Amino acid sequence: xxxxxxxxxxxxxxxxxxxxxxxxxxxxxxxxxxxxxxxxxxxxxxxxxxxxxxxxxxxxx
Numbered sequence: 001x002x003x004x005x006x007x008x009x010x011x012x013x014x015x016x017x018x019x020x021x022x023x024x025x026x027x028x029x030x031x032x033x034x035x036x037x038x039x040x041x042x043x044x045x046x047x048x049x050x051x052x053x054x055x056x057x058x059x060x061x
């Protein structure tokens with residue numbers, strides 16, 4: 001599983017970083033994926049981040 005954060009859409013609320021810190025990190029005012037491939041044990045929290053992002057900036061690619 002791979003995830004991507006749309007930098008144009010992200011508002012920097014940090015919800016994904018709080019939900020799944022092994023996958024997401026802040027880069028300035030926006031979040032980004034810090035791994036190329038989501039580790040198997042982090043897939044559930046990555047999917048939760050996709051579902052809970054208030055501006056739908058995260059997608060599975």
